[in-house]
Amino acid sequence: xxxxxxxxxxxxxxxxxxxxxxxxxxxxxxxxxxxxxxxxxxxxxxxxxxxxxxxxxxxxxxxxxxxxxxxxxxxxxxxxxxxxxxxxxxxxxxxxxxxxxxxxxxxxxxxxxxxxxxxxxxxxxxxxxxxxxxxxxxxxxxxxxxxxxxxxxxxxxxxxxxxxx
Numbered sequence: 001x002x003x004x005x006x007x008x009x010x011x012x013x014x015x016x017x018x019x020x021x022x023x024x025x026x027x028x029x030x031x032x033x034x035x036x037x038x039x040x041x042x043x044x045x046x047x048x049x050x051x052x053x054x055x056x057x058x059x060x061x062x063x064x065x066x067x068x069x070x071x072x073x074x075x076x077x078x079x080x081x082x083x084x085x086x087x088x089x090x091x092x093x094x095x096x097x098x099x100x101x102x103x104x105x106x107x108x109x110x111x112x113x114x115x116x117x118x119x120x121x122x123x124x125x126x127x128x129x130x131x132x133x134x135x136x137x138x139x140x141x142x143x144x145x146x147x148x149x150x151x152x153x154x155x156x157x158x159x160x161x162x163x164x165x
Contacts (some may be wrong), residue, residue: 035061036116039161042066043110046079046095050107055097062091067112068145069138069161076136076147078108078164106164113160123157135165 035041042060049057060066062073070093073079080096100106109131113120122139127148130137137148142157151158 014152024114038063038066038111039069040115042069043112043162045099046073047108047110048093050100050165053100055099057095057097058092060093060095062093066093072136072138072145072147073164108164111163113162120160121157122160124152124155126157127152130163131165135163137163 038061045057045060067082067084067144070079070082077098080098082093082095083091085094098106127137127139130148138161139146139148139151139158140161141151141156143154143156146154146156148160148163
């Protein structure tokens with residue numbers, strides 16, 4: 001097949017050329033899915049879906065850390081649910097969002113602190129409430145991922161990842 005392509009003998013609408021295009025597209029998409037900050041990507045995809053009034057986010061690349069973040073978001077009502085989908089040997093996450101009723105209060109505001117190039121560590125004494133108690137901060141501690149107000153109660157510091165309100 002590649003010999004025919006090099007020689008230019010495939011027809012534009014043929015099945016062979018469609019399969020080649022499909023193969024190239026799948027490989028380019030898999031190469032493009034590398035993200036430098038996967039948690040930032042996850043949270044921004046959720047925010048963008050809310051802004052576009054969508055009810056789901058599909059095709060998020062699976063990681064255990066992402067499912068921990070989604071557990072927190074589900075527990076505090078920022079998302080409705082999520083499901084890990086396995087296709088072949090690849091896992092993805094499908095996220096169900098709440099329906100946007102109020103533009104101002106239903107679309108989350110996300111403030112990032114820790115980045116791959118600059119980690120943001122805080123002690124429990126530096127933890128403040130998020131949006132006067134209306135939001136959550138996500139902190140990675142030695143006891144796992146937890147909201148900032150729980151870390152403050154347990155007197156545990158860690159890496160402050162983001163605040164959502």
